[in-house]
Amino acid sequence: MNKKTSDSAQSGGTSANDSAYQVLARKYRPxxxxxxxxxxxxxxxxxxxxxxxxxxxxxxxxxxxxxxxxxxxxxxxxxxxxxxxxxxxxxxxxxxxxxxxxxxxxxxxxxxxxxxxxxxxxxxxxxxxxxxxxxxxxxxxxxxxxxxxxxxxxxxxxxxxxxxxxxxxxxxxxxxxxxxxxxxxxxxxxxxxxxxxxxRIGAEQLVAHFGSVAESEGVKAEAEALKLIA
Ligand SMILES: [Zn+2]
CATH class of the missing domain: 3.40.50.300 (P-loop containing nucleotide triphosphate hydrolases)
Structure with missing residues (x-):
């Protein structure tokens, strides 16, 4: 996680980050x-x-x-x-x-x-x-x-x-x-x-799912990091 992300996470998220989240949520809503x-x-x-x-x-x-x-x-x-x-x-x-x-x-x-x-x-x-x-x-x-x-x-x-x-x-x-x-x-x-x-889906499936979302966003995600999120 880079510094900017962790800062905004602590402050509850900026509006720019919120809208970025909205776009992603919409894009990946099944x-x-x-x-x-x-x-x-x-x-x-x-x-x-x-x-x-x-x-x-x-x-x-x-x-x-x-x-x-x-x-x-x-x-x-x-x-x-x-x-x-x-x-x-x-x-x-x-x-x-x-x-x-x-x-x-x-x-x-x-x-x-x-x-x-x-x-x-x-x-x-x-x-x-x-x-x-x-x-x-x-x-x-x-x-x-x-x-x-x-x-x-x-x-x-x-x-x-x-x-x-x-x-x-x-x-x-x-x-x-x-x-x-x-x-x-x-x-x-x-x-x-x-x-x-x-x-609710199992942790293993979640890891695979997060991994594929990260990949299509061009983000490199470590397997261990994905497990932590799941
Ligand atoms: Zn149709």
């Missing part, structure tokens, strides 16, 4: 499954589901805060709605990143991918409002995708409203739920979702 470090089971299951054209209509992602649930939810959304560079592609395990849907989802501005944070919108009215559009076809994408974060925060009435839709989801609708507290979810809801437990 955009497709192959970049999702350590979530092999999920990647395998979704790969097979897409290949066999048997993708679930509802997913639930669970894991501790910061494990990458929202990032993963958006990658699933991209996979389902990607049309490829030529606009002709179907669901894919490797979303292209350049079609209109891939780009819009990355920026959280896709009209067919609706995100709601259930931590701040817990009531039955919130869910009804969100699900109001379920019966309409997507505006331009293949699927209308509902991403509900912190879904365990919903009220019982809200869960019941949601359950009605989960029991008979229209074919053009997909749900992706995320939660840190899977035990707080009603079994009736859980049983209708494909569940993925996202795990």
């Amino acid at each position: 955009q497709k499954f192959s970049e999702l470090v350590g979530q092999d089971a999920l990647v395998r299951t979704i790969t097979n589901a897409i290949r066999e054209d048997r993708v679930a209509h509802s997913f639930i992602l669970t894991g501790v805060r910061g494990v990458g649930k929202t990032t993963t939810a958006r990658i699933i959304a991209r996979s389902l709605n990607c049309v490829g560079a030529d606009g002709q592609g179907g669901p894919t395990i490797s979303p292209c990143g350049i079609c209109e849907h891939c780009k819009a989802i990355a920026d959280s501005r896709d009209v067919d991918v609706l995100e709601m944070d259930a931590a701040s919108r817990t009531g039955v009215d919130n869910i009804r409002e969100l699900l109001d559009g379920v019966r309409y076809l997507p505006a331009s994408a293949r699927f209308k995708i509902y991403i509900i974060d912190e879904v365990h925060m919903l009220s019982i009435a809200a869960f019941n409203a949601l359950l009605k839709t989960l029991e008979e989801p229209p074919p053009h609708v997909k749900f992706i739920f995320a939660t840190t507290e899977i035990r707080k979810l009603p079994v009736t809801v859980l049983s209708r979702c494909q569940r993925f437990d996202l795990r």
Whole structure:
């Protein structure tokens, strides 16, 4: 570590360093499954589901805060709605990143991918409002995708409203739920979702991942130093 970096680390980081960090974080935020470090089971299951054209209509992602649930939810959304560079592609395990849907989802501005944070919108009215559009076809994408974060925060009435839709989801609708507290979810809801437990990745994988990030940034990183960070 050079002197400048250690100084700014002590002072809590300058704004220049903060924005440099933002750029890096954005650059290395995973955009497709192959970049999702350590979530092999999920990647395998979704790969097979897409290949066999048997993708679930509802997913639930669970894991501790910061494990990458929202990032993963958006990658699933991209996979389902990607049309490829030529606009002709179907669901894919490797979303292209350049079609209109891939780009819009990355920026959280896709009209067919609706995100709601259930931590701040817990009531039955919130869910009804969100699900109001379920019966309409997507505006331009293949699927209308509902991403509900912190879904365990919903009220019982809200869960019941949601359950009605989960029991008979229209074919053009997909749900992706995320939660840190899977035990707080009603079994009736859980049983209708494909569940993925996202795990913190092991130190060895982290070392390899940091190493590849450092390498593509043209930074030489000592193996021992990477282990310390991991
Ligand atoms: Zn795409």
